[in-house]
Amino acid sequence: MLDFRKVEDAQTLAQAIVNTIPEPFVVLDDEFRVLEASVSFYKTFKVDPEHTRGRLLYSLGDGQWDIPALRVLLETIIPEHAAMDGFEVEHDFPNLGRRTMLLNARQVIYEDSSNSTILLAFMDVTNRRAIEREKEQLLKQTEELLRQKDTLLKEMQHRVANSLQIIASILLLKARAVLSDETRQHLKDAHQRVMSVAEVQRHLHASEGIDQIEVSSYLTKLCGSLAVSIVGESQPITIKVMAHSGMIGSDKAVSIGLIVTELVINAIKYAFPSAKADAMILVTYEIDAADWKLTVSDNGVGKGASDATGHNSGLGTAIVQALVKQLDAVTEVVSGSNGMTISITRATFTSHMPRAA
Structure with missing residues (x-):
């Protein structure tokens, strides 16, 4: 040593x-x-x-x-x-x-x-401090760009919402002005399609520009709007929504909203040709990871599964079929004396929700 x-x-x-x-x-x-x-x-x-x-x-x-x-x-x-x-x-x-x-x-x-x-x-640590300052400057620039993007997005949403409201108002005015009952009904149907898209815009605005929508709240408000504008006093129909909580993209919300609008409108038109005290349309939406299932059922008279909507073919049927394909989903129609159930399913999904009865 x-x-x-x-x-x-x-x-x-x-x-x-x-x-x-x-x-x-x-x-x-x-x-x-x-x-x-x-x-x-x-x-x-x-x-x-x-x-x-x-x-x-x-x-x-x-x-x-x-x-x-x-x-x-x-x-x-x-x-x-x-x-x-x-x-x-x-x-x-x-x-x-x-x-x-x-x-x-x-x-x-x-x-x-x-x-x-x-x-x-x-x-x-000169270089280290220079990099830190550069990162800080980039962060500030990024935050400013995000702020500008949010401002532009909100302005765009505001303009789109206003445009949709104008279009919806024009459709209603035209529906009141035409003499043909069939044309009037087509204009009213178009009005509801526009309003379903407008409902997505309102949810986007409420979410402060985030491109995600809470599906349960969205479907509840959408069906509430349909009930107020379509269901008549002579034949009261309860429209009920049961949906899992979860966020979905706005593009998917538009498609689902349009599907629900078409199916609910068809159920109101055709499921209850005569007065029924407990008439009800039930809309359910279930989520299982990336899979989901949308169901619209009624306790009406039922009808043969002649097409994707379970009712007469037309523009509504074509819209639903196109949107279902776009969502990579499949349609199933079950009809009987106790009513009709139309399910839109992505992948395989086991339902635990009740049906209208």
Whole structure:
């Protein structure tokens, strides 16, 4: 085992340790004169040992090392705390330029001497700080772009909603003006299709521009709107919604909303040709991960499953068939004396919801 009782051996080891440290490193006496410095110190700050050792740290580089923050560290903080890590200094260092340094300092006090030394290490974080500032600037720019996007999206939603309301109003006015009952009914049906899309827009606006819609609330409001505008007092029909809570994309919501609109309109038109005290249409929507099932059932007279809607063919049937295909789903129609059930299913789904009865 080595014995470092010889001063020369201890100094040799200390010098080897200093030179091994990759970051600039300097040893100062208690008067802040340079006792020793590492090779990396000389290389980084472009100084030579002859003009460094024995000199006051503040006088290096013709006094350019007389840095106020460095004085605070060495003359105020170190005497009180004996150590300091991560003390940041930004300065125009001689032969180096404007740099940001993290200083780590330790005061070494010896038992058999009133003198002390200070170990001072430098870490250049200029590039790191520049990257951090760049990231911060990019973040601010991104936030501003997102703010502008949200503003534009809200404005677009507002304009689309207004346009849909205008179209819906025109359709109703035309429906009142025409003499043909068949044409009037077609215009009213078109009005409901427009309103189902408008309902999606209202939910998007309420979601502050997020392109996701809460399906249960959406279907409840949509069916409520259909009940108010279509169901007559002479034949009251209850429209009930039972839906799992969950978020769906606005594009999917438009398709589902149009399907529900068509199926509910058909049920109101054809399921109850005569008065029925407990007439009801039940809309259910179930979710199982990526799979889902939409069901519209009634407790009316029922009818043969002649097409995708279970009723007469026409524009509504074509719309439903196209939307079901677009949603990568399949249609099933079950009809009997107790009513009709039309299910739109994506993938395989086992239903646990009740049917209208």
